[in-house]
Structure formats: structure tokens, C-alpha cells
Amino acid sequence: KAQSRAERIVNAMKHKILIAYFSHTGYTATLAKEIADLTGGSLFQIQPVDDYPEDYRATVDRYKEETAKHLRPAVTGSVRDMDQYDVLFVGFPNWGGDLPYIVYSFLEQYDLAGKRIVPFCTNGGGGIGQSFILLQDACRTARVMKGFACNGRQAVDQTDALREWLSGLGLLKE
Numbered sequence: 001k002a003q004s005r006a007e008r009i010v011n012a013m014k015h016k017i018l019i020a021y022f023s024h025t026g027y028t029a030t031l032a033k034e035i036a037d038l039t040g041g042s043l044f045q046i047q048p049v050d051d052y053p054e055d056y057r058a059t060v061d062r063y064k065e066e067t068a069k070h071l072r073p074a075v076t077g078s079v080r081d082m083d084q085y086d087v088l089f090v091g092f093p094n095w096g097g098d099l100p101y102i103v104y105s106f107l108e109q110y111d112l113a114g115k116r117i118v119p120f121c122t123n124g125g126g127g128i129g130q131s132f133i134l135l136q137d138a139c140r141t142a143r144v145m146k147g148f149a150c151n152g153r154q155a156v157d158q159t160d161a162l163r164e165w166l167s168g169l170g171l172l173k174e
């Protein structure tokens, strides 16, 4: 059933929303900022203590080492009072069909029991891979909702698609 504008606003206001994202080359950041605008949520950038190299091949090498050794790269900063949020968007680039391991480092810092987790992902053409399923595995006490994905190069062009997705989740501000 379609919601009226007033119903949508009331609905969105019921939620306290955090949009946490990791972005190496800026595509996922583009989506994150737009989602913050459309939902009224707060942004948190997941940043590694040791930044990934600018060079693509060097980043792939580090990604390979992290996944082979199941490393948990250290994250800078933390979310103040995660308990206040009932909806947690988690944004990331598809790295090898999985979440970048820095995102696991971030998630494992918090008790996410009972939260609604909403994934979004940019990619180079490989879609979401296994990432949304692996996210649910990593956050067993939370509920992973319908996610959003697009090719990173088209991230700047997703306003209509983002609106439709967020409206379906009842999280569009207006």
C-alpha cells in the first residue's frame, strides 16, 4: 500500500539512522552521502588506521593478504553510543565478492543485536557477490534488510533508484 507523504515523514522520524561506510575510491561515499540526505541519517566513515594505497594493484595485493590471513585491519575512531541507532546502513565496495575486511573490523566492535542493518554496495560489474549473505552471517543478532547495489561508475546517477528503494523500506525522509 502506498504511503502518503505525511505517513512517510512520520515513519522516517521514528527511526534513528546511522550510515556507516567504507570507500576506497569514492564511489560508495557518493551513495552514502545521498542516502544521508534522503533519510536524514548521520554519516560515519569507516577509515583504516593504515590507509589503503592509491595504486589499484597495491590495494589488491593488500586485500589478498588480508583475506588469506583473515586479518582484521584496525579502524580509526568509533561511533559514539551505537545503541541510540535502530537502523544501521552499511556501505562498502565489493572486494572479491565479499565485504572489505575493514568492514568486519568495524562491525565486530559493536553489539548490533536487534538492529535493522541495510547494506549497500558498489562494484565493478560483479554485483553484490556473496557480500549481503556474509554480512548477515557476521551480524547474526541483527536483521539484514533489502540492500542496494550499483556499478561504482554509475553511483552519481542513482537518485531515483535510491528513492524507490528507501521508500520501500519506509526510510525515505520526504
Ligand SMILES: Cc1cc2nc3c(=O)[nH]c(=O)nc-3n(C[C@H](O)[C@H](O)[C@H](O)COP(=O)(O)O)c2cc1C
Residues within 6 Å of the ligand: 022, 023, 024, 025, 026, 027, 028, 029, 056, 059, 060, 063, 092, 093, 094, 095, 096, 097, 098, 122, 123, 124, 125, 126, 127, 129, 151, 152, 153
Ligand atoms: C581489492 C579490490 C577488489 C575488488 N573486487 C571486485 C570484485 O570482486 N567484483 C567487482 O565487481 N568489483 C570489484 N572491485 C571493484 C570495486 O568494487 C569498485 O570499483 C567499487 O565501486 C569501488 O568503490 P569505492 O570507490 O567506494 O572504493 C574490487 C576493487 C578492489 C580495490
